[in-house]
Amino acid sequence: MSEENEMSSFSMLPEACMSYIFSFTSPKDACIASAVSMGFKSAAESDLVWEQFLPSDYQDIIARSVSPVVYSSKKELYFHLCDSPLLLDGGKLSFRLSKSSGKKCFMLCARELSIIWADTPRYWNWKTLTESRFAEVAELLSVCWLDIHGKMQTRMLSLKTNYAAYLVFKILENSGGLYSPSKASVKLVQQSMVQVEGENNTVYLKQPPLGQGSWIEVVPSIHGRMPKERRDTWMEIELGEYFNDEGDEGDIQMQLLETELLHWKHGLIIEGIELRPKED
Structure with missing residues (x-):
């Protein structure tokens, strides 16, 4: 089967199934996938995918922020934490994510x-x-x-x-x-x-x-x-x-x-x- 046919077959999967697969990749891979086609975009940008790239304790970390953290999707939150370090614990500690790995x-x-x-x-x-x-x-x-x-x-x-x-x-x-x-x-x-x-x-x-x-x-x-x-x-x-x-x-x-x-x-x-x- 050619690569084109494989991509076509993959795009025929239910969106939830594609999101589940993308969640095992990386932030970079998910961004690339979202640019491939409109069908991939919705699946690759879903909260299911980007929840996996966030730290498991991200909600506890956000709760310690000195200022409110506003976001409309988990992908938006991910890049917010990469680009805008949070001050935690009354300003004693700064936190951010590594953009490439989510560490x-x-x-x-x-x-x-x-x-x-x-x-x-x-x-x-x-x-x-x-x-x-x-x-x-x-x-x-x-x-x-x-x-x-x-x-x-x-x-x-x-x-x-x-x-x-x-x-x-x-x-x-x-x-x-x-x-x-x-x-x-x-x-x-x-x-x-x-x-x-x-x-x-x-x-x-x-x-x-x-x-x-x-x-x-x-x-x-x-x-x-x-x-x-x-x-x-x-x-x-x-x-x-x-x-x-x-x-x-x-x-x-x-x-x-x-x-x-x-x-x-x-x-x-x-x-x-x-x-x-x-x-x-």
Whole structure:
């Protein structure tokens, strides 16, 4: 049977049957199917299909949103959650979906992170930025010891998914001391506080100016991850990754640490730490 005949035979199936089949594909496949013919469009855009692409707990997540979520179909809701991150739990947490996979992405705001000396006004300043999704960001005024922690329960994440954690930040023009290599890690910590899995990576918040005298002595060789600019104009640096298997393992602990070279640092603004699928 030719491909054309196979498509014709498929289109003769009841719409509910076609929707059921499309629900086992992917958001991308469903969008392609809806563009093939009017017969496919109705089936591929049905709530039955797009309900399967949404997280099983999406209703509970929407209920935690600080603002109402209005939608007329499950497909509209899906793309709303992809393109317009929700603020949850009083604005402490940001949530969105990965457009390609429907996997959950979260960002902890700076206030939900454990930042050493963050409540000491001479070291850190809490301020509002219009370009931030959160009410407050943390501005580094002056420290020599940088220690930032974040924590999230694995049960909140999508199952069978390899996640990466990213520190989301900005560097001010008059910044200083941020060329130093930092140690970053993403570790699984169980209730017993026993670390059962993790990695340590070298990262840079700002790329060292190679070949400029004194920095060659401080950073003799540059081996580590460098920051990248995001679509939302913030910068990010990958701290590490973790495969979330069954979602009941414990807590994911994310850390960025610079306590060795002890240069005085300033001009760093922290928005939060984001956990999203590695392929996103």
